[in-house]
Amino acid sequence: MDAVKLTIDGKEVTTTKGTTVIQAAAEAGITIPHYCYHPKLTIAGNCRMCLVEIEKMPKLQIACNTQASEGMAVETQSPKVLAARKAVMEFLLINHPLDCPICDQAGECWLQDYYMQHDLQASRFAEGKQHERKREVFGPHVVFDGERCIKCTRCVRFLQEVTRTDELTVVDRGDHSTIALFPGTVLDNPLSANINDICPVGALTDRDFRFRVRVWYLQKTPSICPGCSTGCNISVESYQNRIARFKPRINEEVNSHWICDEGRYCFYALTDVERITAPLIRQEGGLVPTDWKTALGAVISVLSGAQPVCGVLSGRNTNEEAFLFAKLLRRLSPQARLEVYYRERKLTEVEKILKSPDRSPNFRGARDMGVSDDGFEPLLSDLLDGKFRSAYFVGEDLLREVAQGEKVRQALKKLSFLVVQDTHLSETAKLAHVVLPAVNFAEKEGTYTNRKGRIQRLRPALVPPAGARQDLEIFSLLLARVGEPIRRATPGEIFLEIAREVPRYRGLTYESIGNLGVQIES
Amino acid sequence: MEKLLLRNIEAPNSHTLELYRSRGGYRALGKVVRELSPEQLIGEVKASGLRGRGGAGFPTGMKWGFVPKDSPKPKYVVCNADESEPGTFKDRLLIEKDPHAIIEGTIIAAYSIGSHTAFIYIRGELVYGANVLQRAIEEAYRAGYLGKNILGSGYDLDLILHRGAGAYICGEETGLLSSLEGGRGWPKVKPPFPATHGLFGCPTVVNNVETLAALPWIIDQGPAKYAALGTEKSKGTKLFSVSGHIRRPGVYEVEMGYPFRQFLEQDCGGVPNGRKLKGVIPGGASMPVLRADEIEGVRMDYESFQAAGTMLGSGGVIVMDDTTCMVKAAWNIARFFAHESCGQCSPCREGCHWMEKIFSRIENGQGRKEDPDLVLSISGNIQGNTICPFGDAAAWPAAAFIKKYRAEFEAHIAQQRCAVLASE
Numbered sequence: 001m002d003a004v005k006l007t008i009d010g011k012e013v014t015t016t017k018g019t020t021v022i023q024a025a026a027e028a029g030i031t032i033p034h035y036c037y038h039p040k041l042t043i044a045g046n047c048r049m050c051l052v053e054i055e056k057m058p059k060l061q062i063a064c065n066t067q068a069s070e071g072m073a074v075e076t077q078s079p080k081v082l083a084a085r086k087a088v089m090e091f092l093l094i095n096h097p098l099d100c101p102i103c104d105q106a107g108e109c110w111l112q113d114y115y116m117q118h119d120l121q122a123s124r125f126a127e128g129k130q131h132e133r134k135r136e137v138f139g140p141h142v143v144f145d146g147e148r149c150i151k152c153t154r155c156v157r158f159l160q161e162v163t164r165t166d167e168l169t170v171v172d173r174g175d176h177s178t179i180a181l182f183p184g185t186v187l188d189n190p191l192s193a194n195i196n197d198i199c200p201v202g203a204l205t206d207r208d209f210r211f212r213v214r215v216w217y218l219q220k221t222p223s224i225c226p227g228c229s230t231g232c233n234i235s236v237e238s239y240q241n242r243i244a245r246f247k248p249r250i251n252e253e254v255n256s257h258w259i260c261d262e263g264r265y266c267f268y269a270l271t272d273v274e275r276i277t278a279p280l281i282r283q284e285g286g287l288v289p290t291d292w293k294t295a296l297g298a299v300i301s302v303l304s305g306a307q308p309v310c311g312v313l314s315g316r317n318t319n320e321e322a323f324l325f326a327k328l329l330r331r332l333s334p335q336a337r338l339e340v341y342y343r344e345r346k347l348t349e350v351e352k353i354l355k356s357p358d359r360s361p362n363f364r365g366a367r368d369m370g371v372s373d374d375g376f377e378p379l380l381s382d383l384l385d386g387k388f389r390s391a392y393f394v395g396e397d398l399l400r401e402v403a404q405g406e407k408v409r410q411a412l413k414k415l416s417f418l419v420v421q422d423t424h425l426s427e428t429a430k431l432a433h434v435v436l437p438a439v440n441f442a443e444k445e446g447t448y449t450n451r452k453g454r455i456q457r458l459r460p461a462l463v464p465p466a467g468a469r470q471d472l473e474i475f476s477l478l479l480a481r482v483g484e485p486i487r488r489a490t491p492g493e494i495f496l497e498i499a500r501e502v503p504r505y506r507g508l509t510y511e512s513i514g515n516l517g518v519q520i521e522s
Numbered sequence: 523m524e525k526l527l528l529r530n531i532e533a534p535n536s537h538t539l540e541l542y543r544s545r546g547g548y549r550a551l552g553k554v555v556r557e558l559s560p561e562q563l564i565g566e567v568k569a570s571g572l573r574g575r576g577g578a579g580f581p582t583g584m585k586w587g588f589v590p591k592d593s594p595k596p597k598y599v600v601c602n603a604d605e606s607e608p609g610t611f612k613d614r615l616l617i618e619k620d621p622h623a624i625i626e627g628t629i630i631a632a633y634s635i636g637s638h639t640a641f642i643y644i645r646g647e648l649v650y651g652a653n654v655l656q657r658a659i660e661e662a663y664r665a666g667y668l669g670k671n672i673l674g675s676g677y678d679l680d681l682i683l684h685r686g687a688g689a690y691i692c693g694e695e696t697g698l699l700s701s702l703e704g705g706r707g708w709p710k711v712k713p714p715f716p717a718t719h720g721l722f723g724c725p726t727v728v729n730n731v732e733t734l735a736a737l738p739w740i741i742d743q744g745p746a747k748y749a750a751l752g753t754e755k756s757k758g759t760k761l762f763s764v765s766g767h768i769r770r771p772g773v774y775e776v777e778m779g780y781p782f783r784q785f786l787e788q789d790c791g792g793v794p795n796g797r798k799l800k801g802v803i804p805g806g807a808s809m810p811v812l813r814a815d816e817i818e819g820v821r822m823d824y825e826s827f828q829a830a831g832t833m834l835g836s837g838g839v840i841v842m843d844d845t846t847c848m849v850k851a852a853w854n855i856a857r858f859f860a861h862e863s864c865g866q867c868s869p870c871r872e873g874c875h876w877m878e879k880i881f882s883r884i885e886n887g888q889g890r891k892e893d894p895d896l897v898l899s900i901s902g903n904i905q906g907n908t909i910c911p912f913g914d915a916a917a918w919p920a921a922a923f924i925k926k927y928r929a930e931f932e933a934h935i936a937q938q939r940c941a942v943l944a945s946e
Contacts, residue, residue, distance in 0.1 A: 045711035046867045048907055059906045065711050087903035091872035124896055127879040151865065170706065170865070173689070175875040177865030 006072040015068050022050055022063035025076065032076050033085060033114055035092075035200045036152035037064035040257050041161055044153050047092075049114070051084045052076050060084050082118070089119035095130040095175060096201075097147050105202030107215040111150070130175050138168070139187030141207055141261055142196055146178045149203035155179060155195040162258070163350050165189040179203070190351045194258045197248060206245065208265060213239040221461035222249055222515050224448050226270060226316050226441040227263030228356040229363055231450030233516070234259060236267075236442055236461035243267045243442060243461065251516050254454060260354045270316075270440050273424035277467030280425075280435040287425075287435060292469070292477070298434050300481045302417045303332045303390060310337040310379060310388045313371050314395030315360020317471060318446025318458060320494040321394075322362070322369035323502075324475035324486070329392065330370075331482050337388070339379045340366035341396040356451050359401075361441075365449030368502055383411050390417035394471065395438065397426035421474060437468040444470060446491040447513060449520070455508070456517035526739045526748075526759050527732065528775045531619035537654050539661040542622035548667055550741035551626050554633055555675035563634045567737070570745035571757030576602055576693075576730030577806070577835045578911075579756075579824045586727055588717035589635040595724040597637040600702065601628045603644040603651075603731050604686050604693035607806035608858055610838030612761035613731035615773045617644070617651035620735065621658035625681065627734030629667060630741065632679050635727055640681045643698050646688040656683050690862035694910045695728040696720075697864065708866045709910035732761055752778030756823035760834070766802075766841035769794045778823040785822060786841065797843035801926070805835020807855045808915030810922030811842075832922070847942035848930050852923035853881035859916035870913040873904040877920050889935035894924045 002017040008025050015024040022032050023039070035047035043065045051060040055073035060080065075081060092111065100106045132146025156168045156179065167187045171180045181187060187195075196206045218237040225232040225246065232255035235247045246267060248259040279295030280287040303309060311329040313322055322340070329336040344357040366372065373379070382388065384407050391412075399405050399412075405427075412418060412431045420432040429435045443464040449455050464470070476489035486494070492510040499508045504520045512518055530536045530545055542548070554563055568583030589597060601624060605613040616624060624642070632640045642659075644652050659681055662668045670678045684702055691697040692707040699721050701707035720726020736758065740748045748758045756778040762785075765771045769791030776785060786792060786802065793799050799814040804822075810832040812820070820830045827834045842851060860878035865871040877900055880893050901921040904913045924931055933941035 043711060045909060048868050048909075051907060062711070065713070084903070084907055087907070088868050091868045091876075091903070094872055094876060124899075125876065126890065127876065127883075130875070150868070151871065172865070174860060174863040174865045175871050177871065 004068050004070050006068050006070070006074060008074045009076055013068075017067075019068050020064055021052060021054075021061075021066045021068055021072075021074055024068040025063065025074070030076060032063045033118060034064060035110060035150060036154060038154050038157075038198060038257075041154060041157040041198075044157065047150065047152050048088045049085060051081060051088070053078045053081050085118045086121070089114055090121070090124070092150050093119070093123070094125040094127075095147070096150075097129065103148065103202040104205045104210040105148070109202060110200035132178055137207070138181055138204070139192050141193040142187050142204055143207050143210070144179065145203050145205070148201050149179055150201055151177055151179070152200060153179075154198045154200070155204055158195050158198060159187075159189075162194075163189050163191050163353065165350060190260050190262065190348065190355065191258060191353060193261045193264050194248070198257070209245040213244045218244060219461070220247075221459050222457075223442070223459045223461060224361065224456050225259060225263040225266070226361050227260070227266040227359065229315070229358050229361050229451040230255065230354055230356045231361060231448055231454060231456055231517075232259045232263055232354065233456065234263075236459075238442075238461050241462050243271055249515075253516065253519070254450065254456075255354060258354060260351065262355065267442065271442060271462075275423055275465045275468060276425055276429075276435065276437040277465050279437060280429075280432075282433045287430070287432070295434050295436060296474075296477055296481060299392075299419050299436075299478060300332070302433075303392065303419070304482070306333055306390050306417065308335060308337070308388050309333045309390045309392070310339070310383060311371070311392045312376075312379070312394065312396060312398070313338070313340045313366050315341050315358065315363045315366065316395055316441050317362060317366060318444065318491065319362065319365040319369055319449060319455070319498060320446045320491045321471045321475065322366040322371045323494060323498050324472060324479065324489075325394065326370040327484065328475050328479050328482070331479070331484055337373050337379055337382070338371045339373065339376045340371045341398075341401065342376045343401070361450070362448040364451055364453065365447065365455070368449060368504060369498070384408065386411060386414055389415065390419075391415055392419040392421070393428060393432075394421045395423070397422070397428045399427040399431075421471065423468065436474055438471045438474060439464040439468055444472070446472070447495060447510075453504075453520045454517045455505070455513055455520060457513050457515070523759075523775075523777055525775050527616065527623075527735055527761055528773070529739070530623070531615060536619045537621055537658065539622060539658065539665060542620070546742060547622050547738065548626055548665075550738040551629055551667060552673055553741055554630050555673055555677050560634050560636060563630070563741075566741060566745045567634070570740045570748040571752075571755075572733065572736055572740060572748065573756070573824065574730055575732035575736070575760065575837075576695075577607070577808075577833075579834065582729065582733055585717070585729075586631065586634045588715070589725045589727060590718060591636070593718075593725050596639065597635050598721045598724060598726040599628060599632040599635065599637045599640040600695075600698065600721065600726060600728045601640070601642040601731060601734055602693060602695060602698060602728050603642050603648070603655075604698060605648075605731070605836075606645055606690040606693050607808060607836045607838055608855070609763065609765055609803065609840040610806045610836040611763045611765075612773050612837060614648060614651055615761075615763075616731055616735050617648065618654050621655045622662065623735040623738055624655070624731055625658055625662050626667070627729075627737035628681060629672070629679055630737045631727060631729055631734055633677060635725070637727075638678050638680065640679060641702060641721075642681065642683045643692070643702055644683060644685055645693075646686040652683060652685050659683060689864070690858075691864040691910075691912060694912060697910065698728060699726065706864075708864055709912070711909055753821070753823045753825070755825055756834075760822070760837055762822070762837040762839050764790050764839040764841065766839075767793050767797060767799075767843035767846070768841040776822055779826070780822045782817050782820040782822050782826075786817070786839075790841075793841065793843045795843075797845060799841065800844045800846050801842045801848065801851075803832075803838070803840040803919070805833045806838035807840065807858060808919060809833045809835040810918050811851075811926060813926050816926075845942070847885070847940055848923055848927040849881065849885045849934050850940065850942075852920060853878065853885050855919050855923075856881045856916070859912070863912065863916065867909045867913070869904045870908045870916065873900050873913070874916045876900055877916070881920075884931060884934050885940060887934075887938040887940075889931070889938070891935060893935065894928060894931045897921070897924055
């Protein structure tokens, strides 16, 4: 590709031909303020915030639509540019409500940020402000405030260009122009909530998240969406040890800038459960709390050498957990049948943009760790046929997930011993002989390997309740009891062991995974 | 002076093919398609010195020359008949009285770039004009000037009349193209320019009605004869539509370089009722106003108007006598632009309404001392920073009225009422 050399604020920058000035500046670490420009959408050029001065051009040019060319000299901080920026900020704010204290965008609002950086003047606007529609529900996840809108059209372009569902458009003219649904339409596509993320101001907000937490209180943890095996990079944003929202994290190799609505809100089902905080053991009359020593002892004594046994791991368990689970079950019963939960469903064309057909984010990694013999469906049918005497289920409520619930219930009732390790007393756990209280995806550390073979890190965002234990710890305690003590049962140490023992993971280090993951050959 | 553009309009049935042909109509087209290559044609138009009559004054031949010859895409010519500039009604006269001149000019322009589909985009309100043009297009098809194998030359062209839905912004060439594509009449971000990425992303030339209507005469009489008219840089003749406080309003064809004062006082009969001239906008509402004392020595051509601090624009001359309240005039113009701003880019969307609201306050007795300077500041912040020239068109007149009649604004603010009515 042809290289182009230009200077931006006196700094020499080399980029490829066809790159715009705003991109070239970003590559060189210079941020040119903007609203309507979005790297994944077409150029609209309407906000005029990215105006820059270019040598030999009489007028200021918008950096988002100007291609870098050889010898070009760009100024992003000249007096003329600063004055234009200030002017654009003033124009955007004259009709904007001054109600930041009750606006949910406050704290992550580009108008606020840019006002502080580029404007900082008292209002010169002595007229009445233009009024627009407020609190208009666009769809299940999006609510619109016309007065806060700056008409950057990012939302309109997203729906035209990414989902191609075209629910929104611009209507009316001049300072009456506003965003509106096409008549008879609802903004309800599988990616709809992304427009809340790309809206730079408080015009589009998330109906689920808004007014729950002021954003500056949020604790942000880079992690991986547990919704499916695409492995979208997310930021788990929590407050007072509860998840407040998921936000997409940019990863061009996986999810670009987006996440799907199903993934975005999937944490409710996974975390809004009544936690169990002590092991339970079955006695006459039902499950009763017990101590860990008793519970773990029961698991070892019954499962040791028991035949035939099956182990089903959740698709939300990490590689490290899967590695120890396989080690444990093979040790307890060399003929044990192991599977990771995996079922597929049909996806629509829009869903296919991001979603995978499963709900098992780490099925691929679990299989790589040896938690797979013939696939989940054959194991399930053998279970229904009564071919197993005992079973060890981790983190998946089979009675709820599998359509033949009643048949599964009868099959599980016939088992002579069932261990369930989960966060809550699920329908399946109610049939268990021993229940081990574990943690959810947001409370643990480790790695997932997505459908395409990308290893990515899951990071703990929440503190688990006292009494529950990390899955990894439970497995290592059990392993210690069968004579295979794990010296340091931390995800990092176990990953190193995986890197020694699992062929495709050979030579990797935990640190090398970083925030964006590493690809293994598929 | 011999009339070129208005040569036919006073003849009875001037809109018919029969009359047009009886006066040498479509002779130029025959010459073009039979004798000239597109390159030769572009050369002739360049030699004539013809410049765009829509307002910007860009050399027509050069504009055609920007269209890539090797593009595999279809090419389009669009006749911009969306005449909407306040004070401008010259194209309307040509449309209603001499439609065949426009059609012949459009065919010639299309031939120059190898286009086989051309459009006339006519302002929605011009219903009568649209009917006249449609009938004329049908006549031209029947006579073999449009359609397949025009005049046996092997050149094909279809011409489609499209009526706008009534927005000033659709007169801006890329707003027009967006509208013609079936979208919102939003101007496009440039680059790319229409010459390479115009209608439906294909190379496109957009020419004004008056520009196209000048072409048959230029080809028929020869570019040298046209270039001999006017000044060194502004060649030929130009239509001016004169309105306001003037004894004989109407459309005038004037040789470029004609003295402006003489034009107003003699040709148009001057300001009636013994009143005095207070100001005149020479190029449609979007151009800066000239005070009476500023028109001395100004000539009617692109360069002379520019030297006087305004522009020739569309040639819409709006005359105001000394009964005119300049605050009200400024407000009226600002209100028009606030109403017509498309709302796409921030400075124009917000700034036009802001200026309108301030003018309204001043006129209605609620002006503040700082308002005139505030308008100048807003106007300066819009100028040059918008997607299309509309921003300038709204910002220039606002600033000009304040700069040139500042005392009147200050009097309104000081007296908290309309100062002109007070002096009556």
